[in-house]
Amino acid sequence: MSLKGQVWRPSGATLFTLVSGVLSAGVVWLLGKHYGLSPAQMGLVWLGVQALLTAVMAGYRLYQQREPKSDDDRQAKTAREKVSTPAYITEMRDYLKHHYGLTWRSKVRFVVICGSPNQTDLAVPGLTEAGWLEANNVVAVWGGSLLPGADSARIAVLRKLKRCAVSAIVLVYDGELRQAMQGDLIVRQLNERYKKLGWRVPLYLWEVQKSAWSQEGRETQPVGCLLAPHTTPPELVETLKSLPDTLIEPGVQQGLGSHTHDFLLRLGWQLRNGMAERFHALAVSLLTGPYAVPLRGVMFSPAVYPKDGTDRQRWLPDNSWNAILNDLPSLRIQRAGMAWERTLYQAVLVALGLTCAGVLFSWNTNRQEITDAQQLAVTARDEHQNADKRLAALGELQREMARLQYRSQHGVPWYSRFGQSQNDDLLARLWPEYARSALPLLRDASAARLRDALTAWNALPADSDPRAKLSRDAYNWLKAWLMLNRPEKIDANFFTSTVMALWPRRDGVAPGVWQYEGPRQLAFLAQNLPSHPAWKIASDPQLVATTRSALLRLIGQRNAESALYQKMLVQVSRNYADMRLTDMTGDTDASRLFPTDDVVPGMFTRQAWDDAVQPAIDKVVSERRDEIDWVLSDNRHPVMQDISPEALKARLTERYFTDYASAWLDFLNSIRWQKAATLSDAIDQLTLMADVRQSPLVALMNTLNTQGRAGQQQEALTDSLVK
Incomplete structure (x- = not known):
């Protein structure tokens, strides 16, 4: 996470409210659909659930902040308050608020300087005495020593200033201490401080070079190297070996100006003669293993001399600090371990991302379904189209409606939900469109065929053999015709087989198309006729009575x-x-x-x-x-x-x-x-x-x-x- 332009970050209460709101909304929406709640009712239920969860959270926090009940509790609370808010932290907060305003947290970065008091003052003069120093948008805080038993609370208390309080840690030491330093010990101490901070902040090594000659008056500049993430120990050694090449020219110029200013040339000579290799052991401890630290750079400098004209808390950084100070805005800081806030934050972001993607995909899917269904309906009812195309479009529309019916009974696919499902609404809108096309093409045409067949059968002589042979067919025709008039009696299979047997070919339609589409479309019409009684045909009492009488007489004879x-x-x-x-x-x-x-x-x-x-x-x-x-x-x-x-x-x-x-x-x-x-x-x-x-x-x-x-x-x- 980049610290550039730090802004407000959600607190635990905010994250709890956000997550509980999203989860409760999802649960209420799913259960509301199951129990048939209206959107307004689901909204009221969600508000009630949120109010209950908020009250529970508020009650828990009040319980935690309740007054101590015993003298021991009061003393422990007073001790915690004294430890939790040291005087210099309050002083620092007031100072920064005065100089940078109420938004000082987004403008100021903190750098912790660790090391012994003597070594720390050689890098930042006066820091150990003042405790903290402020430069342009940077506050240097003394973090104490990294030796075992050192007080690490000086770093942990910085968390009271801002959420991600520390931007970098600078470990100050000299050449002699480097040779005696134990890398594993440094790593353990740093990880302890990371745990208390809650962040794995970048580490800079700052080595103070001693010299037999005074370096006062020398033109200073940053000397060292910045490392890329995941740098290996051999890469660090090679980087340090290449550093002397950049020190020769400025070192010669400074030596010509004053023979006592030998810092650059002496450092280059040391790096060339084994000092770079001696960093390898320390780098192995810092850069490898499960507890490796994010080493950002290695810097070198002679003792920094204090500058006159500064007040007690003011810091005028030496030029040798420019590389680190300029590098702060680009640093990426990681949380230490799997902090619940970060995990929850990422989970919420992923859930919101998936929800947004699901909503967009669902919207596109439902929009495409609506568009396709409308186009099929338009084609099916277009009387200027030939019968083949109208019948094919009606078949596609029927299959789409059958799919919508199935989804209405068994649930729509997950990718069509996310609050965008229009399945039932689309099906309700398609029924009138289907009726405009299917009733003339299927119902009316089938009824006309059946009526003509019954009329022709009634016209046969009463005692003729053709009439007797066709009596069973006439019974089926009458039954199919009455099914169109009495939808509650319809049998889809019987109706379809009877009509197709009477009507094997259709004018204007290819035989193969009608034999394929006809049974399916007639069956779909018959299956849905009972649920749409308005689709029934008008009765014909004379035709029915005549046919019934003739069939009953034949039954009596046969x-x-x-x-x-x-x-x-x-x-x-x-x-x-x-x-x-x-x-x-x-x-x-x-x-x-x-x-x-x-x-x-x-x-x-x-x-x-x-x-x-x-x-x-x-x-x-x-x-x-x-x-x-x-x-x-x-x-x-x-x-x-x-x-x-x-x-x-x-x-x-x-x-x-x-x-x-x-x-x-x-x-x-x-x-x-x-x-x-x-x-x-x-x-x-x-x-x-x-x-x-x-x-x-x-x-x-x-x-x-x-x-x-x-x-x-x-x-x-x-x-x-x-x-």
Whole structure:
């Protein structure tokens, strides 16, 4: 992050309000859609949630700032206040506010000078005594030593001045100390201060060169090198090795002016003779490893002499400071670690960026859908276009509407949301456009085809074979036509297949196009007709009544009662064996009393009635009821009584039981008593007949009782056969 033109940065409370507002708005919008809330209701809910969250945050902060309850708490609070706001910080704040105004935080940069008091005063005279010095928009603050046990609170307290308080740290040392410095120790101390600051600020190494001769009066200039980010130790060494080449010319000029001014030449000689290589060990500790520090530059200078005419807090930087001071505006400072504020800030920015991108993409997607749908609607209703193009455009419009219907039921894609979805509104606007095109092209044309077909069928002679052969088709045509008049009865598959079978080719449309588009468009119209009852066609009572009467007469002729009855008996007779006398008398010997060779047909037994005949009659009646459904009858004009399903069932049942009784009567009439040849045989016959357990007559009467109860609604056969 560049420090150039520093401006206000959001506080934790501001970030909390922003993030909670965005998140709560998203949650309220999603749940509001689910529960059907209006935009105004969702806005009120969002305001209520925000007010609640703000109250919770305010209550938490008040709780943290509550008055201490004990003397120990009061003493600890007083101690914290004394430590948290030292006198020199208050003095510095007042001084800067007086010189730079209320916006001094955006105008002033702070540079922390670390090192022993003696070494620090050689780089910035008077700094250790004053504590801080101010130059043009720069404040130099003494940060103490980096030795273990040194007070690092002098740096941490600067956070009370501004959010990113420090722009750079300058470590001042001399050549002897450099040789004794432990790089790992310096890195640990710097990272400790970074942690307290909350920022990883750039580091400058400032080496004070000692000389046996006084350098007072020498023309000063910045000497050293600035490093690029991610510089490696070998690159630092090579940079220092190249530095003497730039020092020769000004060093010779200064030496010619005064032989005591040997700083530049002596520094160049030292760098050429091993001093540059000796920086390698220190650079390895500073620039490599997980705790590497952002080393920005290495500077050299002799002892800086104080300048006269300055007040206590005023700093007149030596020319040797120009490189660092000019480099401050271009520095990029990183947060130390993963600070929650920075992470939250970046997360909010990413969320806002994604939201904005989603809104723009959603807007473009919905705009394109609306434009395409409008163009399809215009083409479909343009009567100057040929039928092929209109039908193709109507097909595209229908597919677009089917897609919108699916999304309306199952939800629009995520990329069409973001508050820009126009799915339902677009679908509502397209229905009238679809009706203008589809009703003339599909509904009216289909109704005309069906009406013409029914009229032609009614015109056929009543007893002609073509009329009889087309009766099933006429029924389907009438049913499809009535579906257009009664949308609640429509069956999309039946309607589509019936119309396409009647209308395989369409004038002005290529056969392939109509065979492909026709079924799809007719099915879509039929599926949506119930939800748009205004699309139904006008009724034609005369056509419907004429067709119904003709079809009912044909049904009565085609399904004559005798034919239905005989067909039913043939089907049943194949599955049931005839019943003989031996089957009726069980284990008894009936041949000694009343033998007979006649049988009762298997279809006239109680088992046949229960298992086959009664279900067969019900099936025939159901088929008649299906034929005479809402298509051929209505509540106002019931069908004729003689062909009604109920009358057919009654007649078939009555006819069956008439034949049932006749079959059993014929069988019983065929039974003849076996005459006894002798008195002994007659006595045996009477004995056998009188034995309840062995009597064939008792067994026969039991069988007749069982078989006679077939059909509970009928009179038992035993009542009519056995007197």
